[in-house]
Amino acid sequence: MAGAAAVFLCCTAWPAPALADGAAMPSMxxxxxxxxxxxxxxxxxxxxxQCDENSKTCLWSPDGEVDRSGVVKRxxxxxxxxxxxxxxxxTERKTGGYQLVRALPDAPxxxxxxxxxxxxxxxxxxxxxxxxxxxxxxxxxxxxxxAGRTTFDFGLxxxxxxxxxxxxxxxxxxxxxxxxxxxxxxxxxxxxxxxVSRHYDNPLVRITTFFGRPRRSDLTLHLGTWVEAGGLxxxxxxxxxxxxxxxxxxxxxxxxxxxxxxxxxxxxRAGVGFEGASQxxxxxxxxxxxxxxxxxxxxxxxxxxxxxxxxxxHERPRYIxxxxxxxxxxxxxxxxxxxxxxxxxxxxxLRLSAGAEKRDDIPGLADRWALTAQAGLRFSLWAPPxxx
Amino acid sequence: MGAAAxxxxxxxxxxxxxxxxxxxxxxxxxxxxxDDPCWVSHRHGAYPACFDPGNRLHLDLTSDGVGAGIRLRHxxxxxxxxxxxxxxxxIASVRATRGAIRAVAYAGRFVRHSTDxxxxxxxxxxxxxxxxxxxxxxxxxxxxxxxxxxxxLHLGVVRGAALIDLSRAxxxxxxxxxxxxxxxxxxxxxxxxxxxxxAVAPLSLAALDLRAESRSGLTSAGLRAxxxxxxxxDVGWRRWVGADAEIERVLVAVQDRPLSVFVGGxxxxxxxxxxxxxxxxxAPLIRVPGRRASSIDD
Numbered sequence: 001m002a003g004a005a006a007v008f009l010c011c012t013a014w015p016a017p018a019l020a021d022g023a024a025m026p027s028m029x030x031x032x033x034x035x036x037x038x039x040x041x042x043x044x045x046x047x048x049x050q051c052d053e054n055s056k057t058c059l060w061s062p063d064g065e066v067d068r069s070g071v072v073k074r075x076x077x078x079x080x081x082x083x084x085x086x087x088x089x090x091t092e093r094k095t096g097g098y099q100l101v102r103a104l105p106d107a108p109x110x111x112x113x114x115x116x117x118x119x120x121x122x123x124x125x126x127x128x129x130x131x132x133x134x135x136x137x138x139x140x141x142x143x144x145x146x147a148g149r150t151t152f153d154f155g156l157x158x159x160x161x162x163x164x165x166x167x168x169x170x171x172x173x174x175x176x177x178x179x180x181x182x183x184x185x186x187x188x189x190x191x192x193x194x195x196v197s198r199h200y201d202n203p204l205v206r207i208t209t210f211f212g213r214p215r216r217s218d219l220t221l222h223l224g225t226w227v228e229a230g231g232l233x234x235x236x237x238x239x240x241x242x243x244x245x246x247x248x249x250x251x252x253x254x255x256x257x258x259x260x261x262x263x264x265x266x267x268x269r270a271g272v273g274f275e276g277a278s279q280x281x282x283x284x285x286x287x288x289x290x291x292x293x294x295x296x297x298x299x300x301x302x303x304x305x306x307x308x309x310x311x312x313x314h315e316r317p318r319y320i321x322x323x324x325x326x327x328x329x330x331x332x333x334x335x336x337x338x339x340x341x342x343x344x345x346x347x348x349x350l351r352l353s354a355g356a357e358k359r360d361d362i363p364g365l366a367d368r369w370a371l372t373a374q375a376g377l378r379f380s381l382w383a384p385p386x387x388x
Numbered sequence: 389m390g391a392a393a394x395x396x397x398x399x400x401x402x403x404x405x406x407x408x409x410x411x412x413x414x415x416x417x418x419x420x421x422x423d424d425p426c427w428v429s430h431r432h433g434a435y436p437a438c439f440d441p442g443n444r445l446h447l448d449l450t451s452d453g454v455g456a457g458i459r460l461r462h463x464x465x466x467x468x469x470x471x472x473x474x475x476x477x478x479i480a481s482v483r484a485t486r487g488a489i490r491a492v493a494y495a496g497r498f499v500r501h502s503t504d505x506x507x508x509x510x511x512x513x514x515x516x517x518x519x520x521x522x523x524x525x526x527x528x529x530x531x532x533x534x535x536x537x538x539x540x541l542h543l544g545v546v547r548g549a550a551l552i553d554l555s556r557a558x559x560x561x562x563x564x565x566x567x568x569x570x571x572x573x574x575x576x577x578x579x580x581x582x583x584x585x586x587a588v589a590p591l592s593l594a595a596l597d598l599r600a601e602s603r604s605g606l607t608s609a610g611l612r613a614x615x616x617x618x619x620x621x622d623v624g625w626r627r628w629v630g631a632d633a634e635i636e637r638v639l640v641a642v643q644d645r646p647l648s649v650f651v652g653g654x655x656x657x658x659x660x661x662x663x664x665x666x667x668x669x670x671a672p673l674i675r676v677p678g679r680r681a682s683s684i685d686d
Contacts, residue, residue: 077504078468108467119468120508120516130498130525132548132570134591152570152590154548156527176529176546180572182588182619187572189545234574234586236621241583280582342508344500344523379550381498381525 025115028059028106036063036082037089045072048082048105051093058093059103065117077119078108110385121345123303123385126337127160127172127263133351135376137181142366146184151374153179162261162387166201170262184236190246191230197255197262198224222255226269237364240280244362249273249289259299261387266296275317279363285322291315291329304386310334317361327361337378349378426604426678436676438604439638439646442476442560443675448650450667453485461560470503474524474560485665487537492544493530497597499553499565500524522553524565526597533658539578542658547571549595563599568592569614575658585622592617593628605677606638606646614657630657636669646671 028034028050035049041062051058063082064072094100104113110123137151156176163169171194178189203218231246251271258265270292278284293313300306315329333355339347353374360367426438441459448455461476478495505519526549534541551567573587593616601608613631620626636650648671653664 077470114516118504118506118516120506122508130527132525132550132591134570150590152548152572152588154527154546154570156529156546176527178546180545180586180588180590182590183624185586185588185619185621187545187586187588234583236586241586243583344502344505344519344521345508346500346523379525381500381523 025102025104026059027104027113028061030080030106030108034080034082034106035085035089037085037087039087049085049090050103050106051098056096056098058090058098058100060100061103061105062117063105067116076105076113076117078111079105080108109388121342121385124339124342124347124380124383125160125304125386126307126339126347126349126380126383127158129155129158129380129383131155131158131378131380133376133378135351135374137372137374137376139370139372141370142368149181149183151179151181151376153378160263162263167198168262169196169198171196178232185234186236187232187234189230189232190228193228195226195253196224197253197258197265197267198222199255199258199262222258224253224255224267226251226253226271228273231275235362235365237279237362240282240364242279242362242364243277245276246289247274247276249291251291251293257296263386264296264298267294269293269295273315277317277361282363283322285319287317287319287323287327289315289317302386305339307337308335327359329357329359329361331355331357331359335374347380347383349380351376351378424678426676436641436644436678438677439606439641439671440675440677441601441605441608441636441671444671445673446669446671448483448667448669450483450485450665452665453483453488455481455483455667457481472501472558474499474501476560484536487535489532489534489536491532492528495526495528495531497526498524499551501553501556501558505556520554520556522556524551524553524567525549526551526567526569526595533656534576535578537578540584541576541578543574543576545572545574549593550591551595551597561599561601561603563597565595565597567595567597569595569616571618573618585620587618587620589616589618589628592619606648607636609633609635618657628657629655629660631655642670644676646674 028048032050037047037049039046041047046063047060048063049058049060062072064076065074067073104115105117107113107119110121111119112122113119132152132154134150134152137149138145138147139149154177155174157174158177159173161171174190174193176189176191177193178187180187199222200220204221205219207217207219209215209217228246228249231249233244235242249271250273251269253267253269255265255267273289273291275289276284276286291314293311295311296309298308300308310333312332313330317327319325333353335351335353337349337351339349341348351374355372356369357372358367358369359365426436427434428437442461443459445458446456458479459477460479461474464473464475466472476497478492481492481495483490499522501522505521506516507519508516528544528547531544531547532541533544547569549567549569551565553563553565555562555564557563568591569589570591571589571593574583575585575587576582577584593614596611596613599608599610611631611633615629617625618628632652632654634650634652636648638646638648640647648669649666650669651666653662655662
């Protein structure tokens with residue numbers, strides 16, 4: 001009897017559920033407990049309730065997805081279990097001066113809900129995905145512009161993992177990643193890429209000076225490794241098709257700057273690789289290739305929507321078989337990727353890039369700066385929410 | 389040992405564990421369950437009446453050659469019980485006929501199944517619109533198709549497709565997927581072993597993928613097709629039409645290893661020719677769904 005009276009008081013004194021503007025509604029805190037109250041509304045709806053003693057406010061929402069008229073149609077997706085509470089709980093809060101505010105149900109990290117309680121992902125980790133994209137890729141070489149050039153790029157697996165500790169370590173793995181360009185034709189592929197960044201808690205070297213008062217200076221070097229295996233470049237030239245096999249390359253890296261989660265960085269790397277090249281009618285060549293690069297990858301926002309990268313790389317193949325002397329390869333590139341839409345929580349992103357390249361290792365390629373640009377879309381699969 | 393095998397099988401959501409799981413699940417004895425329709429009781433011991441054609445090692449004897457391959461498929465759950473990932477893999481698939489060979493090093497299909505399809509527009513406050521399909525992708529790396537007598541070889545470096553699955557099936561038995569495909573192929577001269585032409589399709593192909601499979605796994609049928617334009621270094625843009633279809637039916641099982649007959653046909657995109665074949669398929673390693681029932685004599 002007391003319960004029925006409590007429900008009556010609650011439902012007559014407080015507002016009935018109605019579909020409101022989701023943009024104007026606050027959201028329940030997913031880190032705080034949520035109570036569930038049966039028959040909390042005049043039409044018997046079950047509510048999720050979260051009260052805050054400091055602000056004297058109780059947030060409420062239907063415990064389910066509702067249709068446009070506010071009627072519950074199905075259970076909430078990705079909802080935490082809630083603690084049952086009697087209807088008198090709301091009445092007691094009302095008596096205590098609490099304000100009842102319509103809110104969006106709680107959603108897990110990386111997800112949000114609309115005014116109907118439907119959940120959707122709003123935080124994406126593009127460092128864990130499969131992707132496939134296509135782009136318009138004009139280029140300008142030796143005064144000639146190829147405005148109709150297009151390309152498609154792909155990555156069978158992009159996977160990064162952060163091992164948290166006092167000296168956190170981020171592992172980066174990429175399998176079968178590359179692109180193929182047409183009109184004129186060229187293509188590149190890397191079967192396997194792995195690199196690791198580490199933030200060393202202890203300095204590599206500490207120097208104590210004894211001029212006057214002893215003082216300590218720390219020299220911290222965040223060293224890592226960078227390896228690629230199974231690289232392939234193909235170029236269609238007037239003098240015949242050219243093939244460049246980058247069999248294995250290993251570099252030592254020094255991170256000049258790291259974000260706390262090591263996802264963003266600026267670093268220098270240098271090392272050596274072994275490659276073979278061939279061209280129709282010219283035979284095969286092998287080379288040992290010292291090289292180095294300055295590169296940076298930045299994730300610009302917490303939700304993982306904006307990514308900016310830049311790279312300057314120089315390689316100097318020294319031929320050991322089939323040819324003599326050395327060659328030069330220099331390239332620079334800057335790229336930006338932003339998520340524009342998500343289909344079933346799988347992001348579709350816009351990718352822009354610009355670059356320049358100069359090389360003399362492939363006969364037929366103009367030994368002059370080639371300017372390239374790209375504007376296209378990428379479809380990514382997987383891309384879970386970024387780690388908190 | 390049996391407990392270890394079941395523990396590994398529970399972890400079959402991981403790709404590496406899936407390989408081990410298929411082998412062990414096929415090889416080890418199972419617990420009793422008398423009411424499982426996939427197991428038929430017999431006085432000498434229960435025998436299976438269902439098979440999982442997506443988890444097997446198969447050997448083919450066809451009207452004009454031989455073939456073999458490994459297929460794996462498994463479901464990976466998500467935090468949300470309404471969402472799951474259906475992953476299918478084909479590894480080292482080979483078919484050799486008199487004078488010709490077809491092989492694929494790896495082909496995978498990854499579909500995100502959700503009971504709530506939608507598109508999110510992340511402008512201002514994100515908005516959600518309903519969509520009636522699942523999202524997925526296909527990847528194929530290292531395919532080979534060609535003439536073993538010194539003619540041309542078609543090397544498929546990579547093929548990828550973004551798909552929408554209109555069937556929205558929560559299992560592997562039905563698929564009605566359409567999408568856009570990209571591919572990068574190299575036509576190799578068989579004598580000189582040099583590239584004769586390179587072909588690139590920058591998501592310029594429409595892809596269709598149909599599949600139906602009986603609940604018991606004894607009957608299955610599939611059709612895959614690609615239509616569109618491919619740019620080639622020798623002729624520029626050209627039409628590309630390719631299709632594969634196959635129907636398979638398990639007829640008998642020997643020592644619980646199914647032997648099936650299959651009929652297949654294909655429309656080759658390079659020379660736009662039609663070919664067909666009939667064959668027998670033995671699966672010496674195959675996953676059997678359900679659990680073994682007790683025999684009558686037990």
